Amino acid sequence: MAELAALEDPRAREVNARHGDDHGVNLGKLRAIAKRLKTQQDLALDLWATGDTAARLLSLLICRPKAFEQGELDRMLREARIPKVHDWLVNYVVKKSPHAEALRLAWFSDSDPVVASAGWALTSERVVKSPDGLDLPELLDVIEAEMKDAPERLQWAMNHCLAQIGIEHAELRARAIDIGERLEVLKDYPTPPNCTSPFAPIWITELVRRQQVS
Structure with a gap:
């Protein structure tokens, strides 16, 4: 100390x-x-x-x-x-x-938005690494209904999940981008030069472009 x-x-x-x-x-x-x-x-x-x-x-x-x-x-x-x-x-x-999966399930819908944000962070990890068993369209339904008015840290975590769904799952990409465009969450977030905006439509499009180039 x-x-x-x-x-x-x-x-x-x-x-x-x-x-x-x-x-x-x-x-x-x-x-x-x-x-x-x-x-x-x-x-x-x-x-x-x-x-x-x-x-x-x-x-x-x-x-x-x-x-x-x-x-x-x-x-x-x-x-x-x-x-x-x-x-x-x-x-x-x-x-x-x-215990990561058990905690993800326990935290995901917790009444404390800071705790719930951890559940969403763990869900984003699964969207990328082990999506089998996740209902991705249902996740998009929840994001569409709740992200706009969510407290800041929960909103960030939900937005991250939205972006990962759009980046990793081509069949849901158009819907993810559409949700982001309509909700406009983080659309005006100040982004330093050479950094990707956290606004989901820009984030998704840029990361997919990089994957295609590489």
């Missing part, structure tokens, strides 16, 4: 605060500490228990994803209100857990 405190950088904190994150540690330096520590499950649990954001991010880098029980991951997800902690927990830990 003292080492993390020594890495506090006011400029990093200012940048992170724009994204809702409350820590001032450069993530490259945090990853360097994790590389030195290697996997240490007990230390990871102790770091998580501090509640400190930088400590929790380090925890997620040195933990053993398959060591967690389903209930532990559910509790951690509900505690993870900081966007970067939430994102790393889902992507670095839950996706590698044998």
